[in-house]
Each structure stands twice: as structure tokens, then as C-alpha cells.
Amino acid sequence: MIQELKDNYGHLFEEGLLNEINQVGTFKEIPEGFKMMEIGQYVRAMPLLVSGAIKILREDGDGDELLLYFLEKGDTCAMTLTCCLGQTKSEIRAIAETDAKLIMIPIEKMEEWSEKYKSWRSFVFESYHNRLNEMLETIDSIAFLKMDERLLKYLLEKSRISNDKTIHNTHQQIAYELHTSRVVVSRLLKKLETLGKIELHRNSIILKDI
Amino acid sequence: MIQELKDNYGHLFEEGLLNEINQVGTFKEIPEGFKMMEIGQYVRAMPLLVSGAIKILREDGDGDELLLYFLEKGDTCAMTLTCCLGQTKSEIRAIAETDAKLIMIPIEKMEEWSEKYKSWRSFVFESYHNRLNEMLETIDSIAFLKMDERLLKYLLEKSRISNDKTIHNTHQQIAYELHTSRVVVSRLLKKLETLGKIELHRNSIILKDI
DNA sequence: CATTGGCAGTAACATTGGTTACAGATTTGG
DNA sequence: CCAAATCTGTAACCAATGTTACTGCCAATG
Numbered sequence: 254m255i256q257e258l259k260d261n262y263g264h265l266f267e268e269g270l271l272n273e274i275n276q277v278g279t280f281k282e283i284p285e286g287f288k289m290m291e292i293g294q295y296v297r298a299m300p301l302l303v304s305g306a307i308k309i310l311r312e313d314g315d316g317d318e319l320l321l322y323f324l325e326k327g328d329t330c331a332m333t334l335t336c337c338l339g340q341t342k343s344e345i346r347a348i349a350e351t352d353a354k355l356i357m358i359p360i361e362k363m364e365e366w367s368e369k370y371k372s373w374r375s376f377v378f379e380s381y382h383n384r385l386n387e388m389l390e391t392i393d394s395i396a397f398l399k400m401d402e403r404l405l406k407y408l409l410e411k412s413r414i415s416n417d418k419t420i421h422n423t424h425q426q427i428a429y430e431l432h433t434s435r436v437v438v439s440r441l442l443k444k445l446e447t448l449g450k451i452e453l454h455r456n457s458i459i460l461k462d463i
Numbered sequence: 464m465i466q467e468l469k470d471n472y473g474h475l476f477e478e479g480l481l482n483e484i485n486q487v488g489t490f491k492e493i494p495e496g497f498k499m500m501e502i503g504q505y506v507r508a509m510p511l512l513v514s515g516a517i518k519i520l521r522e523d524g525d526g527d528e529l530l531l532y533f534l535e536k537g538d539t540c541a542m543t544l545t546c547c548l549g550q551t552k553s554e555i556r557a558i559a560e561t562d563a564k565l566i567m568i569p570i571e572k573m574e575e576w577s578e579k580y581k582s583w584r585s586f587v588f589e590s591y592h593n594r595l596n597e598m599l600e601t602i603d604s605i606a607f608l609k610m611d612e613r614l615l616k617y618l619l620e621k622s623r624i625s626n627d628k629t630i631h632n633t634h635q636q637i638a639y640e641l642h643t644s645r646v647v648v649s650r651l652l653k654k655l656e657t658l659g660k661i662e663l664h665r666n667s668i669i670l671k672d673i
Numbered sequence: 674c675a676t677t678g679g680c681a682g683t684a685a686c687a688t689t690g691g692t693t694a695c696a697g698a699t700t701t702g703g
Numbered sequence: 704c705c706a707a708a709t710c711t712g713t714a715a716c717c718a719a720t721g722t723t724a725c726t727g728c729c730a731a732t733g
Contacts, residue, residue: 311599313607321602335592344599367577367584374577374584381591382545388598389521389554392531395605396642397523400720423680432606434721439681455680455729610690633710644691649711665699665710680729687722693715700709 257303258356261327270370274301278356283349290347295340296333298357302326305353306414310346310430319395320407320430322387323350323414331384334363334377351415401441403431408451412460420458467513468566471537480580484511488566493559500557505550506543508567512536515563516624520556520640529605530617530640532597533560533624541594544573544587561625611651613641618661622670630668 255275263271278301283289290296292312307324309332324330324347332345366373394403407427411420424438431438442458445451452459465485473481488511493499500506502522517534519542534540534557542555576583604613617637621630634648641648652668655661662669 311602311606313603315607317607319602319606331591331595335588335595341592344596364581364584368581371574371578374574378545378587381541381595382551385541385545385591385594385598386554388595388602392521392529392598392602392605393523395602396521396529397525397527425680435681436683436722437720440683440720443682453681635710645711646692646713647690650690650713653712663711675733677732678730680727682726682728684725685723687720689720690718692717695714696712698709698711700707702707703705 257354261303262301265376266372267370270366270373273362273366274356274358277362278358280354281357282354283352285349285352287349287353288346289349290330290333290343290345292344292346293342295342296360298359299333299363300330301356301358302328303354303356306350307347307353308350308430310348311344312346317432318429319432321345321391322384323410325414328383329376329380331380334380400431400433400437401444404438404441405445405450407431408458408460418460420460421456422458423456467564471513472511475586476582477580480576480583483572483576484566484568487572488568491565491567493563493565495559495562497559497563498556499559500540500543500553500555502553502556504553506553506570508569509543509573510540511566511568512538513564513566516560517557517563518560518640520558521554522556527642528639529642531555531601532594533620535624538593539586539590541590544590610641610643610647611654614648614651615655615660617641618668618670628670630670631666632668633666 257280258271258275258278262274266274281300283305289300289307302324304326306326307328307330309321309324309330311319311321330347332343335341363377367377394406398406404427407430408420411422412418424442425435428435428438442451442453446453449462450460452461467490468481468485468488472484476484491510493515499510499517512534514536516536517538517540519531519534519540521529521531523529540557542553545551573587577587604616608616614637617640618630621632622628634652635645638645638648652661652663656663659672660670662671
């Protein structure tokens, strides 16, 4: 494990902390689609993402979903942080967007390291900061953008995350994550294709000219 | 100052920390409508709210506003926290919703107290936690509710914050904060009045039967 | 290779919310 | 007290999005 830890967090954490993480952290590999966290569930450990991407989703009472943001390498789940500390239930769902590797930290260490290591405090604060900004981004999108702009933004983000010009998704899946209907997504995608921005295939969309 | 500090934070912070706050914090009273923070501005101090309410607003490039949430007594501004630590610009606007009193903490103390006082760490983490949850609430409203439900929720929140069944606002102001148009607000308010939920007057709305 | 199920395209329609325009009421300021 | 500004109500219309329904296409499977 020490190698992936060094590669991703070596520049962030001091030596002592890296050693502690190495000792108490457990390495974990999860496959694409794996549900890491469900709404209402309690959290027992804090994940440090070393590779891959995790999507964070919100759901209302009627089962309507909405994609909030993605976590990437070097990120941790701020929601989990607060859940750990407050012993509250998760407000969100987390699903592996790609295959991913992580290091799980037992929650008892959270408080201990916060006192002991400045770099840990900085990391935690920084994580919160990033997550709040991601949430603002999300709010901007929902509140200020039209569905076609949101869709395009979504496709670009998806492509960036997976480092692939081709997005492997059905229209229905996209509709869930944007909280709209399949028909609307099909309609707007067709318009984007007409504009030459994308190419549509069964189960996949290729980004062009962007 | 010591009295308002004790009343609001006495149960949260240990004695030593309270003393330090008392020494380095400066007391401040601000009137309703006072703009405490503008988008793009740098942050020099961290506010602890001891009375009143602050509204936090987001704006897009075209000047369209959106109310994110309110801060109340005992709260602090998590956005400010991250700005202090990261030395980044504010992403939001903060305006006093009512007359308010606060204690301003110089940002240098942030890191120092985070190391020294467990209760300070807890407070900061808790603040982040609360703010993330407020943001989730906001996202839920925008994403999952129709405008009439959002409007009603807004009125209730507004009433709760000011502890007053009467909301002193024009339809135009409400429209700004919900990011819609005056005509739409008037239309929906009229519907709510017909349903017997509110009573409309010039410059004010009275909540009934809720 | 025939059947089944999932996926995408499209039309027709309904609903929500945004826009424009104007009128009447009330307040404010000179 | 009069003129101007502000606030609200309302109608008519438009644009964006959501819904229903049906079609053909493709892929997997026995």
C-alpha cells in the first residue's frame, strides 16, 4: 500500500502521519457501480481515494435522484467526515463511477490526528472547502442553467472524469442523474448531435468538437 | 461583551478559549440590510453570530440572485472559514436579514485554536456539517420542488428567522431571492391567499393556518 | 433464427414558469 | 395637495420542460 499512499498523499502529509495511515488504514479496491454508501446508513470509516472516481447522489422522498458531484483521486468524502464526527446518518448515496482504489481510515483517528497533525487539519478543511464549492457549482447548474446546458456540462464532466471521449450511458441513466425524463434527454441529445457537438450510438455518446 | 459570548458559546467552548475569544474578538452590531460580504471580496475575519440572522446569497454572471440559506445565533460562516484558511475570494454574498450582533475573530487564531482546543475543532467541523446540510436542503428545494412549494417554504423560513408571522417584503424582493419573476410570485401568492394560507397586503404577507 | 427485452426516436399534448403589457392602488416627495 | 414613483393584480402569450404513447431497432438468449 505504501506506494499508492506516497504517490497521492506524500506531498500533503508529514512523515509521521503517513506512517500512521499506513499502519491503521486498510487498502480497498472496488469495481465500477459498487455502492459505497446509502442514504440513511451510518458511517464507520473514512475513505481516502487514491484512484478512480466516485459519484455522489442525492435523492428525495419519491426516489428522484440527482447527481451532486464527483470525487476524484486525492479527495475524501466530506459528508462522511461530518457523519463520522457527529455520528449521524448519511444524507447522500455514493457509487463508484469507475473502478476505484481507496484507503479506509478508522474514524477514531479523525479527532486524534486533527489535534496532532497540522497537515491533517489542513487536509480536512480543504476537503470541506472543495465540497462546499462543488455544491455551489451544482446549485449554479440547477438554478441558472437550462437543461441543454446542464446536459452538455454533464457530458463534459463525465468525459473528463473517465478520461474518455466516449460516454457509456443510456439516455435513461443520464435522465436519472440530471433528474429529468428520458424523452427530454433524447430530445436534447438529438439537438446536440444536429449541432455537430456529439455523435449518438446505442449505449454511448461520443463528444466531438469541444 | 463577555455576557453575550457566555450566553451563546459558554456551553460550547472551554474556559480558556472563551477568555481568548474575549481578548482578541471585537464586538460588532450591524443593522438590517447591511452587506457583510460581497462576492469576490477577500475575508479578513471570522464572524461568530450572537444574535440576529444573516442571509447568504449566490449570484451568477448575469446578476441573477438566489438565496442559499440563513445563518442564525450560534452559527458561523463556513464559507468564511474556508476563505480564511485558503486565502481565496468569497463565492457568496452575505447580508444582514435582521439587526445582528457578532464577534469578529482575527483569522490568525483559526489555526492556533484548531490545534489547541478540541471544542474549537468540534465547533468548526460542526459548522461545516451544518452548512453542507443547508446546501443540501437548498438543492432539494431547487431540484425537487415546484415554485409554489418553494415559495411557501421560503415564507415559513423567513417567518421563523424573524420570529414574526408577518413577512415584510415586496413581491419583487421575494422574486430575486427565489430567482424567478415578480409576476410569478404575485400569481402564486394570490393562489396561496385563495387557499387561505396567507393574507396579502402592500409590502407584507401574513401567514395563517400553518 | 425467432422471441424477448431494452434502447432510442418522435409526435402530440399538458403543465409550469417566464415575459410583456397595462391598470388601479398606495405611498412619497416636493 | 398634486405629481411621480412604487407596488400589486391580471390577462395574454411564449418557451421550456414533462408526459404519454407508439414506433422501429438492436442485442442477447435459448
